[in-house]
Amino acid sequence: MDDRIALDFRPMTPSPTSASTGVSARTVPLLDLRRQYARIREEVRTAIDAVCESQHFIFGPQVETFERGAAKFVGAEACVGCASGTDAIWLALAACGVEPGDEVLTTPFSFFATISSIVRAGARAVLVDIDPDTLNLDATAVEARFRDSFSPRLKAMLPVHLYGQCADMDALGRLAADHHLVIVEDAAQAFGAAWRGRRAGTLGRAAAFSFYPTKNLSAFGDAGCVTTSDPQVADRLRRLRNHGSEVRYYHEEIGGNSRLDAIQAAVLNVKLRHIEQWNEERRARAATYDRLLAKAGLAGAAQTPLRLLRTSPEAYHIYHQYVVRTAKRDALRKFLADHGVGTEVYYPVPLHLQAPLRYFGYGEGSFPESERAARDVLALPMFAELTEPEQQYVVDTIAAFFS
Numbered sequence: 396m397d398d399r400i401a402l403d404f405r406p407m408t409p410s411p412t413s414a415s416t417g418v419s420a421r422t423v424p425l426l427d428l429r430r431q432y433a434r435i436r437e438e439v440r441t442a443i444d445a446v447c448e449s450q451h452f453i454f455g456p457q458v459e460t461f462e463r464g465a466a467k468f469v470g471a472e473a474c475v476g477c478a479s480g481t482d483a484i485w486l487a488l489a490a491c492g493v494e495p496g497d498e499v500l501t502t503p504f505s506f507f508a509t510i511s512s513i514v515r516a517g518a519r520a521v522l523v524d525i526d527p528d529t530l531n532l533d534a535t536a537v538e539a540r541f542r543d544s545f546s547p548r549l550k551a552m553l554p555v556h557l558y559g560q561c562a563d564m565d566a567l568g569r570l571a572a573d574h575h576l577v578i579v580e581d582a583a584q585a586f587g588a589a590w591r592g593r594r595a596g597t598l599g600r601a602a603a604f605s606f607y608p609t610k611n612l613s614a615f616g617d618a619g620c621v622t623t624s625d626p627q628v629a630d631r632l633r634r635l636r637n638h639g640s641e642v643r644y645y646h647e648e649i650g651g652n653s654r655l656d657a658i659q660a661a662v663l664n665v666k667l668r669h670i671e672q673w674n675e676e677r678r679a680r681a682a683t684y685d686r687l688l689a690k691a692g693l694a695g696a697a698q699t700p701l702r703l704l705r706t707s708p709e710a711y712h713i714y715h716q717y718v719v720r721t722a723k724r725d726a727l728r729k730f731l732a733d734h735g736v737g738t739e740v741y742y743p744v745p746l747h748l749q750a751p752l753r754y755f756g757y758g759e760g761s762f763p764e765s766e767r768a769a770r771d772v773l774a775l776p777m778f779a780e781l782t783e784p785e786q787q788y789v790v791d792t793i794a795a796f797f798s
């Protein structure tokens with residue numbers, strides 16, 4: 396599962412044992428979308444109402460406005476709305492020419508859709524391990540892999556901007572150019588993130604975004620989009636998302652039904668106006684965690700119980716997730732849950748060990764960094780409206796666990 400568990404809004408009950416930690420009991424959810432909704436309720440209701448009044452639910456002005464606005468925001472020539480981030484990856488790969496029998500290089504440490512979309516495009520996934528400091532695809536390992544063996548079938552590279560931080564697009568871009576590979580970004584977690592001032596969505600031939608409700612830019616259901624500055628790719632995307640058809644009932648190829656619907660686009664149009672501020676607020680919350688964890692002696696120095704991820708100086712990180720690492724992850728997670736703090740593990744099983752992908756021939760030990768990350772990462776509560784007292788409670792509870 397991805398961040399889906401965060402949609403369970405049942406209030407968490409802090410255990411009465413909170414008193415034993417000396418920390419006053421409260422609850423801090425992993426994500427509270429209701430607080431975001433409270434900030435934009437009237438705008439969203441007006442926008443949805445306008446769609447209801449128009450009775451225009453498929454394509455139409457809301458979708459066109461969103462596509463123009465999102466393209467402008469990321470700095471791409473075109474944005475093609477679609478039904479989900481999963482579809483967006485498949486559409487992007489297919490529109491960039493990935494065909495059955497091709498190979499696509501990606502990371503073993505991502506949500507399942509990254510790899511299932513490669514398989515759905517008919518291609519084979521070639522995996523390379525992650526950088527232990529950022530948990531993104533390790534460019535040095537990719538280079539080593541290319542030195543050892545380079546398959547002429549390798550057509551594309553699919554870096555994932557995990558947790559909202561861009562992968563090393565300088566090094567990966569160079570490697571892709573040297574080997575004539577197309578880059579498709581899995582930017583599902585990275586709307587507004589940037590590398591050297593260029594936003595995710597412009598760092599390859601095409602980029603896939605997810606607007607699943609828990610994402611930093613989110614719809615009221617499933618939605619996604621692909622951005623590109625290649626007009627041919629954009630045309631093909633528009634065709635593929637709509638049954639391979641440009642003129643109704645005339646089909647040029649096999650596509651699918653993966654349209655962005657007008658109600659989702661109306662919600663996204665409202666949120667697009669706020670996303671820059673919300674991303675800034677997430678960055679401020681992340682800086683607060685860094686400060687509070689360091690002050691509590693939990694992270695930020697040698698010999699502390701938690702290890703933090705490195706933020707590359709080139710990256711504008713939008714902290715879709717704030718993740719810490721500890722060998723005591725499962726016990727810490729249970730302790731936090733018992734004290735009312737929501738957390739999640741993204742991801743407990745690396746892709747090469749997922750049951751349907753065993754046929755790729757990888758096994759335990761194939762990608763040690765990804766396997767280690769799967770054992771020790773923990774995402775803490777993170778959303779724009781999180782308050783400092785809530786963050787202090789999270790940090791105090793972690794400190795109580797390690798005391």
Ligand SMILES: Cc1ncc(COP(=O)(O)O)c(C=O)c1O
Nearest residue numbers: 397479480481506508583605607
């Ligand atoms: C890295 C990554 N890729 C792809 C997806 C798939 O997006 P969706 O859930 O919108 O299909 C997600 C999110 O769920 C994701 O986090």
